[in-house]
Amino acid sequence: MRTVLRVELRNGTAVLTLDRPERLNAVGTDTVEQLTKALHDLRGNDDVRAVVLAGAGRAFSAGADLGEIESFTSPGQFRAFVGRLTEAYALLEDFPKPSVAAVHGFAFGGGLELALACDLRVAERGARLGLPEMKLGVLPGAGGTQRLPRLLPTAIAKEMILTGEPIDAERAWQLGLVNEVAEPGVALAAAEALAARLAAGAPLALAAGKRLVDHGLGMDLEAAIAYERETVTVLFCTEDRIEGLKAFRERRPGNFRGA
Known part of the structure; x- marks a missing residue:
């Protein structure tokens, strides 16, 4: 081929x-x-x-x-x-x-x-x-x-x-x-x-952002917002979220690893 x-x-x-x-x-x-x-x-x-x-x-x-x-x-x-x-x-x-x-x-x-x-x-x-x-x-x-x-x-x-x-x-x-x-x-x-x-963004957040937009458009607003809430709660527990906040405070780009 x-x-x-x-x-x-x-x-x-x-x-x-x-x-x-x-x-x-x-x-x-x-x-x-x-x-x-x-x-x-x-x-x-x-x-x-x-x-x-x-x-x-x-x-x-x-x-x-x-x-x-x-x-x-x-x-x-x-x-x-x-x-x-x-x-x-x-x-x-x-x-x-x-x-x-x-x-x-x-x-x-x-x-x-x-x-x-x-x-x-x-x-x-x-x-x-x-x-x-x-x-x-x-x-x-x-x-x-x-x-x-x-x-x-x-x-x-x-x-x-x-x-x-x-x-x-x-x-x-x-x-x-x-x-x-x-x-x-x-x-x-x-x-x-x-x-x-x-x-340059956090891989887990990038993937989650795609899902929220693509899947959320097919939901009613209340369900979509609930889906968003659960998704960002999961992201709160990631190492990338901690790194992102640290990078923001240190005024530098985040070093995200997808974890």
Whole structure:
């Protein structure tokens, strides 16, 4: 199997790069399998505090591999492919370490769905983000119709899904879909800088913060606040909490160990 996902460790950040530039980083079975393996391997690596997703070549990703999809001869094959894709993206979304997508060129279809599964997104000025499946007579199948409306106003998400028209990075930033707009050529560097800020935090608190936001949104407010209370009580008992207070008093960065 050809390597279509590069994994590099840089100062506490794992940079995962989609590496099929000749196919505009189309996401196929090989990509899904290698992404799944990488996330499983990195999950238990205490040296990794954050993850960056990027794309090689001219774009982040053109979406799912249409050539592979066209080879399917039954709905069952397509369903299995979408299932594997969905599971990989869910693994990224539930990853205990924060993730940042570095978008350049464009992120379409399954490529945008990959970026949506990340916690944060950086996009280069002029980059385009969209779900064009409607123009092919189908719909996004790896979380796009569900994650996008959770990040954008409902009417805007519906417009993108139902027309298939993309938006540019500046508009995405205005709407809150993108956390930062970077100058052309520096999306990856900007994403790594953002990941480094995240990686400086206490690992247990980072993981807990992700869970509180992601799971709390599905609860009623009273239950979510109770969940928050129990979570911060657990964090109060950690060594990192003691180190954080000590670092604050000594006016220095915390030396967090995830304990």
